[in-house]
Amino acid sequence: MHLWATFILGLIFGWLGQRVRFCTIGGMRDYYLIRDTRLLKGLFGFLAGAFLGFLVLRPFSEALKTFPWFLNGKALFLSKWSSMGLQAQFNPLLPVPGDPISFSPKVVAHLLLAVIGGFGLGFLGVLAGGCPFRQHVMAAEGSISAMAYLLGFAIGALIFHKFIGPFVSSIFG
Amino acid sequence: MSPFWVGLIVGFGAALLQAFFKVLPPPAYGVCIACHVRDVVNWVFIRIWPIYGVLEGVPKFVGADVSKVLPVLTPIGILVGAFLSALVHRELRLRSMRFGPQRPLSEFFIGMGVMISALLMGGCPLRTALKSAYLDFTAMIALGMILIGVIVGSEVLKRSA
Numbered sequence: 652m653h654l655w656a657t658f659i660l661g662l663i664f665g666w667l668g669q670r671v672r673f674c675t676i677g678g679m680r681d682y683y684l685i686r687d688t689r690l691l692k693g694l695f696g697f698l699a700g701a702f703l704g705f706l707v708l709r710p711f712s713e714a715l716k717t718f719p720w721f722l723n724g725k726a727l728f729l730s731k732w733s734s735m736g737l738q739a740q741f742n743p744l745l746p747v748p749g750d751p752i753s754f755s756p757k758v759v760a761h762l763l764l765a766v767i768g769g770f771g772l773g774f775l776g777v778l779a780g781g782c783p784f785r786q787h788v789m790a791a792e793g794s795i796s797a798m799a800y801l802l803g804f805a806i807g808a809l810i811f812h813k814f815i816g817p818f819v820s821s822i823f824g
Numbered sequence: 825m826s827p828f829w830v831g832l833i834v835g836f837g838a839a840l841l842q843a844f845f846k847v848l849p850p851p852a853y854g855v856c857i858a859c860h861v862r863d864v865v866n867w868v869f870i871r872i873w874p875i876y877g878v879l880e881g882v883p884k885f886v887g888a889d890v891s892k893v894l895p896v897l898t899p900i901g902i903l904v905g906a907f908l909s910a911l912v913h914r915e916l917r918l919r920s921m922r923f924g925p926q927r928p929l930s931e932f933f934i935g936m937g938v939m940i941s942a943l944l945m946g947g948c949p950l951r952t953a954l955k956s957a958y959l960d961f962t963a964m965i966a967l968g969m970i971l972i973g974v975i976v977g978s979e980v981l982k983r984s985a
Contacts, residue, residue, distance in 0.1 A: 654894045656845035660837050660855065661901020667830040668902070669909040675949040678827075679974040684982070693827025694953060700835025701854075701957035704843075712843035761962060768945025769952070769966040772938060773973020776949070777981065778925040779934045783857035783948045786935070787899060791906035795920040799928035803935030808862040810936065811943045812886045813875060819944070 665788060674785035676776040764819070838954055847896065849889050852958050856951035858942035860898040863891035924984060 667673070671693070678690035709715045776782055779800060781789065786804075789797035838854025841847045847854055866887045869875060874883035885892050910916045920928060942948045945966050947955065952970065955963035 652845055653841075653847045653890055654897055656841050657847060657860070658897035658901040660834070660841055661898040662905040663837070663901075664830075664834050664855070664898075665902035665905025665907075666909040667825065667833065669906040669915075670913075671825055671827045671830050673827050673830050675953065676970070676974055679971055680978055683975055683978050690827050693831040694949075696828035696831025697835040697950070697953050698831075698957045700832035701838055701954050702835075703832075704836040704839025705958055708839050708843040714846070714848050715839070715843050762965060764944050765946075765962050765966040766969050768941045768943075769969025770973040770976075771941030772945060772949065773970035773975075774977040774980075775934050775937045775941065775973075776970075777974045777977030779931060779938065780921070780926050782950070783861075783938065783942070784902065784950060787857065787902045788906040791903045792910045793916055793918040795918065796926050796928050796931045800931040800935035800938075803932040804858075804861055804939045805865045807936035807939030808858075808865050808943065809869065809875065811940050812862075812866065815940060816886075816943070 664784075665791065668784060669788050669792070672785070672788075674781045676773065676782040677780075677785060679773070680777050835954070835957065847890055852947075852951060852955045852960070853888060853890065853896075854954065855898060856947050856954070857899060857902075858939055858948035859888060859951060860896045862939070862943065863887045864895045864897070864899060867891055867895040 664673075672690070673693050674690055675694045675697075678688075678692075678694045681687040681689070682691045705715065779786065780796075783804065786797045786800045790801050834855060841854040842851075853859070866876075866885060870883040870885055876884045876886050878884060888896075890896060907916075921931075925931070925934060945952065946963075949967075949970055952963045952966050956967050
């Protein structure tokens with residue numbers, strides 16, 4: 652079921668994103684360089700849509716109620732840690748949802764990863780000329796640069812899980 | 825159609841997928857480019873070459889729990905959708921960028937670096953935005969760091985261009 656659901660959402664997203672040139676990193680870049688807010692509004696629209704969807708659908712869905720979110724009382728925003736963590740199983744350094752906000756080594760390690768990863772993503776993304784989504788769209792439009800990017804993207808995932816992930820989790824334990 | 829409405833539709837769709845279409849666990853996984861590509865690549869790859877070893881007789885899958893049996897297909901859908909859209913609107917054209925870091929060879933290594941940074945952080949900009957919308961404090965910090973990275977990168981581009 653999730654196979655077709657994600658495929659169809661991807662289809663819609665790909666079609667619409669190709670029409671309007673949706674790009675998250677491109678939005679920030681355009682705002683910073685030429686003060687153009689067109690693409691940045693796309694990012695804000697995404698944030699608004701996700702927040703709205705979460706608020707509206709929460710009462711109807713058992714699945715969403717399990718999320719560690721400030722409304723369910725387990726993780727109160729700004730007094731308890733409300734991270735949902737990384738999705739890879741082997742990474743043990745994520746703050747448990749509902750951990751009090753403190754600066755235990757685990758929390759610091761996770762913040763450090765967010766800072767390093769976020770900076771690298773922004774810096775390299777703007778050099779590449781768009782966020783990963785935009786690169787997919789450009790590859791489908793026939794850009795050879797974007798196709799090379801996607802190849803590197805796939806190989807990067809294998810490298811991360813084979814070498815870097817175990818290395819990082821061995822440092823932070 | 826403006827980017828704002830596209831973002832609104834897809835953001836809502838991501839929540840919808842998690843609420844009713846079992847794109848769970850992990851939380852906030854409705855739409856993500858880096859993680860879904862990782863899932864598809866690993867799902868295919870462990871069948872060709874069990875690169876991460878064998879766990880109780882079956883090749884070990886590394887990735888989100890939802891993709892263990894069947895992978896999520898967002899990246900394939902995006903490629904197909906964007907291809908169809910470009911085909912219909914006659915924007916399909918084989919081309920290659922000639923500008924510094926956007927030549928194919930350097931794009932290859934940049935792509936690798938982006939994937940590694942994204943997996944360190946726990947998602948591409950879209951999933952980070954999704955997590956921020958669900959009020960994940962760490963993701964908000966990561967989103968701020970993406971903005972700082974973009975500013976530094978823009979300065980580098982301005983100076984080199």
